[in-house]
Amino acid sequence: MIEERIKELTQQIVQRFKDSGYDVNAKEVEKRLKLLILEFKVPESEAKRTITNYLLKELDIPRESLITESELVKVADITKPNQWVSLKVKVVQLWDSNSPSISQVGLVGDETGTIKFVIWAKADKDPVEEGKCYLFKNVVTDSFAGRMQINVNKNSEISEIDEEITLPPREIEVVGALISIQQNSGLIRRCKTCNRVMSKGVCPIHGKVEGYDDLRIKGVIDDGENVYEVVLNEQNIKNLTGIGLKEAKEIAEEFLDRTAVLAELKKRLLGKYFKLVGDRGERYLIVKNIEFLRIDVKKEVEKLINSLEA
Ligand SMILES: [Zn+2]
Structure with missing residues (x-):
């Protein structure tokens, strides 16, 4: 069980560096995780932080070039601006955009509610389609005119998922x-x-x-x-x-x-x-x-x- 968890944590760390454009040695990460968690009984989150810091130093990567790791949340959990989050959503509507800096704008939702999304032209993403479900990874929450929204930038990822997401009645x-x-x-x-x-x-x-x-x-x-x-x-x-x-x-x-x-x-x-x-x-x-x-x-x-x- 714990072995599996360590593999999962290893994957998360490796993926985070990969998403930021860096390759790290998975074996090395796993070895260090085992040492910290099994030998020294360090809590998971601290072990992750310690190894991430070690890798940043080792590879001489400035901290700010590492994308913030985002938690998988539900739409209703989004209440604060400037948070990096990931969410699984269905594209409910695409709206007209009046700005050339915006590639797509519209509404996405999950079983907890709906939220406006903006995909910036600079993010350079494939367009999303109405009615399809996606994992929006590493998007930034924002508040505009008193309403929450999510922004897709070049550090974000959008991938279609084979899951049916049911929205509350609208x-x-x-x-x-x-x-x-x-x-x-x-x-x-x-x-x-x-x-x-x-x-x-x-x-x-x-x-x-x-x-x-x-x-x-x-x-x-x-x-x-x-x-x-x-x-x-x-x-x-x-x-x-x-x-x-x-x-x-x-x-x-x-x-x-x-x-x-x-x-x-x-x-x-x-x-x-x-x-x-x-x-x-x-x-x-x-x-x-x-x-x-x-x-x-x-x-x-x-x-x-x-x-x-x-
Ligand atoms: Zn046009």
Whole structure:
């Protein structure tokens, strides 16, 4: 048993140096671990530290070039910034990135919750895919605008894992009023390469490129207790208003102005009440189904009378 544990510890030390770009002799590490743990009864963590220090000195490696060893944690354990951690997660959503320094941004999660992740372009990693599970090794926790996130840098490793990770339910139902529609809603243009929203014919990553039209609404729903930032796609909008992409283009052509679509959508939807079901992301509620709230007046009056009589 202890022999196995020593092999495990040996592997951890060797791997840590390897991840930092140094090869160390596994036999030598194992021999020293045995000596410290079995002969001198030194606790595991101290034995590891002692050997790591010995190797740093022996190989003349500056301490800061050795990557910090990170513990395997759960999403819910992440509460402090600037910690090196590893975690097994599923990629829940990939988001649009507006910054060329970011390669990918989105949401990952495990059975304890979800967290935003950022993969820096400099990290030079293969892209991750939605719905797949990965081991994110040696990532750094960070806090941005009061929320925790994890950052993937060049010392991090991402490897796909053959495990199914089940997330807590994210679907919620909200009944409330649409109190705001953002300016970047309506008939928008997306980059053909990366699907990011373009501004004045320019993709934030690919510059001046050809795009394609899309229809969406970014807005705010207020249910009287909370506000939800929601994203409605073309299908949602078409179901509500009858205005799909084709109709939106016709409006834009008729008025010779793409923003006419936004004005029309605002006129029809702003201030109205809706019942919707969506997936809760870190920031946005991605709407799956949305309908106008129809209040059954007769039923409401009956309820009111009953409550007065009671
Ligand atoms: Zn692009």
